[in-house]
Structures are given as C-alpha cells and as structure tokens.
Amino acid sequence: MGILRLSHVEIRVPDLELATAYYAEVVGMYETAREPDRVFLKCWDEHQHHSVILRFEPTYGLNHMGWKVQFHEDLDTYTDQLTNAGFKVTRFAHGEIGPGHGESIRFAMPSGHMMELVYGMDQVGNLLPLTNPPPKPLNLIGFAPPRLDHIFITCEDVGLNTRFLQDVLGFHLTEQILGDDGFQIATWLEHSHTSHDIALVTGQDGGLHHFAYWVDDWTAIRDVADVLAYHGVHIEKNPTRHGATRGHCLYFFDPAGNRNEAFTGGYYVDPEEPPVTWTEAEMGRAIFYFDGVVNQDFLTVHS
Numbered sequence: 001m002g003i004l005r006l007s008h009v010e011i012r013v014p015d016l017e018l019a020t021a022y023y024a025e026v027v028g029m030y031e032t033a034r035e036p037d038r039v040f041l042k043c044w045d046e047h048q049h050h051s052v053i054l055r056f057e058p059t060y061g062l063n064h065m066g067w068k069v070q071f072h073e074d075l076d077t078y079t080d081q082l083t084n085a086g087f088k089v090t091r092f093a094h095g096e097i098g099p100g101h102g103e104s105i106r107f108a109m110p111s112g113h114m115m116e117l118v119y120g121m122d123q124v125g126n127l128l129p130l131t132n133p134p135p136k137p138l139n140l141i142g143f144a145p146p147r148l149d150h151i152f153i154t155c156e157d158v159g160l161n162t163r164f165l166q167d168v169l170g171f172h173l174t175e176q177i178l179g180d181d182g183f184q185i186a187t188w189l190e191h192s193h194t195s196h197d198i199a200l201v202t203g204q205d206g207g208l209h210h211f212a213y214w215v216d217d218w219t220a221i222r223d224v225a226d227v228l229a230y231h232g233v234h235i236e237k238n239p240t241r242h243g244a245t246r247g248h249c250l251y252f253f254d255p256a257g258n259r260n261e262a263f264t265g266g267y268y269v270d271p272e273e274p275p276v277t278w279t280e281a282e283m284g285r286a287i288f289y290f291d292g293v294v295n296q297d298f299l300t301v302h303s
C-alpha cells in the first residue's frame with residue numbers, strides 16, 4: 001500500500017494555446033479536458049485521465065505535483081502521518097478540483113512545494129485495445145512518450161526535505177551527492193522500485209528543475225532529439241548519460257520556459273538497498289557522466 005508513482009504535474013504557462021500546441025504536437029500528448037484557464041493532457045499509454053495540467057498564469061513553474069496511491073485508505077493513513085508531523089492537510093472529493101480527478105489530499109512540503117496524493121483518477125484507457133493489442137499505435141505524433149516518469153525540484157535545504165520524504169511519505173533514498181561539508185547537495189528517491197521518482201537539488205524553495213517523460217530506450221532518446229530539432233525546439237543538453245541513476249537523457253524547454261527531459265534506463269531497487277553516494281568533487285560526473293562537468297545554466301532554477 002502507499003504511494004505508487006508520480007501521477008501528474010500542474011505547470012504554469014503564460015500562453016495556453018502555444019503551450020498546448022507544444023505538448024500536443026511536439027511532445028505528442030492527448031488533450032482530455034479543457035477549461036478556460038486549464039488544459040488536461042495524458043500520454044498515449046497512460047490510462048488515467050491526465051498526467052500534465054497546463055494552467056494559464058503570467059509566468060512558468062510548478063503549481064503542484066500529484067502522486068498516485070494504491071488504496072483509498074492510503075489517503076487516511078497519509079493524512080494521519082502528515083498531521084502528526086505537524087503538516088496542514090486539505091482533502092478534496094472526487095472531481096472537486098478538476099475533471100477526471102480522483103479523491104485527494106494536498107499539503108506543502110517544508111520547501112513550499114505543493115504535493116497532492118490522489119486515489120481513483122478516472123480511467124479513460126490508453127490508445128490500444130485490451131485484446132490482442134499491437135505494441136503501439138501507428139498514428140502517434142510528436143516524440144510520443146508512453147508516460148510521465150519523474151520530477152526534479154529545487155529547495156534550499158535538501159537534507160530537511162529529503163528526510164520529510166523518507167520519514168513522512170516513505171520514499172526510499174537511492175542516490176545522493178554529498179558536499180564536502182557533509183550536507184546533501186542533491187538526492188534521488190523512489191517509491192516505484194526504479195532509480196528515482198523524485199529528486200531534489202539545492203536551489204530556491206518551490207522551484208521546478210524539470211519533469212521527465214519516459215521513453216523506451218537509448219534509440220528513442222535519439223528520436224526525441226530528431227523531433228525537437230525538426231520543430232526548432234532548443235535542446236539544452238543533447239542525448240547523454242547520468243552518473244546518478246545511470247539513466248539516458250536529453251533536456252529541452254517548453255515555450256513557457258519549463259524544462260522537460262526525456263529519460264530511459266536506470267535500474268530496479270529494493271527498499272532495503274543502501275544509497276549510492278557521489279562526492280562533491282564528482283558532482284559533474286554524477287549529473288553528466290560523459291562530460292564530467294555540469295555548467296551553471298543547467299543548475300538554473302525555475303519557480
């Protein structure tokens with residue numbers, strides 16, 4: 001029981017039509033609902049109603065991140081754990097805060113990031129039949145990731161927020177970058193037995209570094225770059241590999257300035273496995289294993 005995986009992100013965009021065009025035609029997500037100031041989208045292999053919500057606001061950044069819980073009673077269990085730890089929790093009924101949305105609770109991390117746990121999101125089906133399906137639809141557009149994968153946020157006190165995720169929400173620490181002073185510069189944590197579902201790096205509270213789409217393999221990372229280049233989307237970091245998580249990746253921006261990643265690889269972990277530690281001297285290799293360095297632009301925070 002408990003948190004299964006990242007469910008959705010709600011991000012701010014100052015031009016709803018431009019952002020929707022990018023997420024629908026370049027990324028290749030599918031619009032499932034629309035309100036005057038919000039557009040709801042899902043990836044082709046996702047069954048739940050939405051995984052990305054675009055909200056019209058005159059800036060960019062993260063409004064909240066949602067996590068899927070397995071059972072309805074998980075909402076009560078986490079409410080108790082959060083309340084006992086001194087956090088204020090607000091509960092919402094099914095559909096109360098958006099079309100297709102499940103029953104949920106919301107609270108703020110110590111860093112101010114709004115988190116939501118959701119149960120019972122409407123299931124609208126992926127784009128395949130449930131009997132004798134082909135491996136993927138043949139009419140996909142954009143780079144068409146099958147699903148959302150993880151989120152990377154910034155906060156002033158990585159250690160404090162990492163302990164919150166571990167102690168109150170039961171996340172498991174998989175990797176960390178430790179500063180020479182012993183403080184955590186960055187951490188990676190999971191609930192889904194993968195290398196990470198969320199990561200934290202030192203920066204301003206409430207910031208979004210990026211959210212990532214899963215793609216199937218290293219060749220698919222190349223194909224994402226093909227699509228982005230064709231559409232004239234700026235690729236911040238060409239296909240490469242992380243040291244931390246061992247993942248393959250590339251980075252780019254939506255028209256609003258929200259950083260996106262396409263990610264694959266990594267590894268499976270059991271909850272009792274100890275974390276991998278990277279030293280401050282090897283931080284560059286932890287982030288970009290081949291380069292061995294990470295430039296300051298990549299550490300730019302977006303809130």
Ligand SMILES: [Fe+2]
Binds near residue numbers: 152210212261263
């Ligand atoms: Fe990432």
